[in-house]
Amino acid sequence: MLELSLPWFLLLLPLPFIVYFLPKAKPKGDGIWWGNTEQLMDHQDRKAMPKSVTWRYVCLLLSWVLLVFALSQPIWLGEPTKVTPSGRDLLIALDLSGSMQVTDMTLNNQSVNRLEAAKSVLSGFIQERRGDRIGIIVFGSKAYLQAPLSFDTKTINQLVQETQIGFAGEQTAIGDAIGLSIKRLEDKPSDKKVLILMTDGANTAGRVQPQQAAAFAASQNVKIHTIGIGADSMIVQSFFGPKAINPSTDLDETLLKNIAAQTGGEYFRAKSTEDLHAIYQTLDALEPTPAEDVWQRPLTSLFHWLGLGSMAFLGLALLMSKQLSWNKRAWRSGEKA
Structure with a gap:
């Protein structure tokens, strides 16, 4: 049976969605404003390569979920045994x-x-x-x-x-x-x-x-x-x-x-x-x-396993980000050619 020692940490789960859906600041005027050409090219890159970006966000989301569950300190309770x-x-x-x-x-x-x-x-x-x-x-x-x-x-x-x-x-x-x-x-x-x-x-x-x-x-x-x-x-x-x-x-x-x-x-x-x-x-x-x-029940902490899983997905997201950066350069080189 699974128990959470600090279940109130689960209240942090929706935090990424809250941040994502917060109203974005918009520049005044009817025109589309870009700070520099690099931002415009990034915008075009995201449209051209949506799958890589999507999987990177999925990995980041899984990393966050595992981290929150690790912070809640889950414990697996084994079968009760009798000690006399x-x-x-x-x-x-x-x-x-x-x-x-x-x-x-x-x-x-x-x-x-x-x-x-x-x-x-x-x-x-x-x-x-x-x-x-x-x-x-x-x-x-x-x-x-x-x-x-x-x-x-x-x-x-x-x-x-x-x-x-x-x-x-x-x-x-x-x-x-x-x-x-x-x-x-x-x-x-x-x-x-x-x-x-x-x-x-x-x-x-x-x-x-x-x-x-x-x-x-x-x-x-x-x-x-x-x-x-x-x-x-x-x-x-x-x-x-x-x-x-x-x-x-x-x-x-x-x-x-x-x-x-x-x-x-x-x-x-x-x-x-x-x-x-x-x-x-x-x-x-x-x-x-x-x-x-x-009666005693053996306790097995799952904190370190969830923590390692969170770090693994975070590392995978960073690798995807690096790969995406390389793909951007290749795509831009192809556009210029």
């Missing part, structure tokens, strides 16, 4: 610090870094949360809002896949990430505030201490589930040959457990991609808050 929101506003805080590039995870039987494994699992989790409003916060040395709360899980997933290590700095500001999450959730009902915090390290940056942020989150009824990501054993090549190390020595599990316990959430330990899948299946099983169905 769970009533949950879910924020995901993703660590992009330098330590997330450690390749101690596997994906499709290939070694990948922690961020790639996290993005792969998050992709499936987000797609399954249709009906929830999901937002993304990324943090490193500072915390930033990557995507605001939205039902558009496709766009949210795309923004997650575009994140890269180091976008937010090399360190880890866990407290700032929690603080920004609280700010984005402060206007939401108390039974809808959920944050999933995923990190592989300890708090090494930021202006807000994680424990203070967690205490404030608890006072605001924000439930925080924390995930510590990173394998506990990894084989590396040293001067003396292969050596087993623990790549997760920097992970502050005590802090993450305290944050989850203080806010009524749970702490999860992800030592592999399979662990991440299991964790997000557990989180996906959390009982949502029921809400009424919401």
Whole structure:
């Protein structure tokens, strides 16, 4: 169905006809007055070549009509679709610090870094949360809002896949990430505030201490589930040959457990991609808050298409005008010959 956002612009449609039929100024006297011989020759040219002039006016008229309709901002309303929101506003805080590039995870039987494994699992989790409003916060040395709360899980997933290590700095500001999450959730009902915090390290940056942020989150009824990501054993090549190390020595599990316990959430330990899948299946099983169905209709703006059409007809009229000028010269040359 077509709708016009500014229909009163259609009042401009008859303007060219009004201008055309306005009384023309006539010179006094019975004679026909011409300002110069060029005007007289143009008058004769229009009589000799009426078709070219007519088509040029048609193009100008179509250009005007399309421009007026473009200014009225037409919108095409698609078929209504039902969205069943769970009533949950879910924020995901993703660590992009330098330590997330450690390749101690596997994906499709290939070694990948922690961020790639996290993005792969998050992709499936987000797609399954249709009906929830999901937002993304990324943090490193500072915390930033990557995507605001939205039902558009496709766009949210795309923004997650575009994140890269180091976008937010090399360190880890866990407290700032929690603080920004609280700010984005402060206007939401108390039974809808959920944050999933995923990190592989300890708090090494930021202006807000994680424990203070967690205490404030608890006072605001924000439930925080924390995930510590990173394998506990990894084989590396040293001067003396292969050596087993623990790549997760920097992970502050005590802090993450305290944050989850203080806010009524749970702490999860992800030592592999399979662990991440299991964790997000557990989180996906959390009982949502029921809400009424919401009907949405996709909106498609036609402004740019009509604008391009108007410019095309205007360009065609200008080309015809140029061609008409060439024809005039040829016709005059033939008359003189």
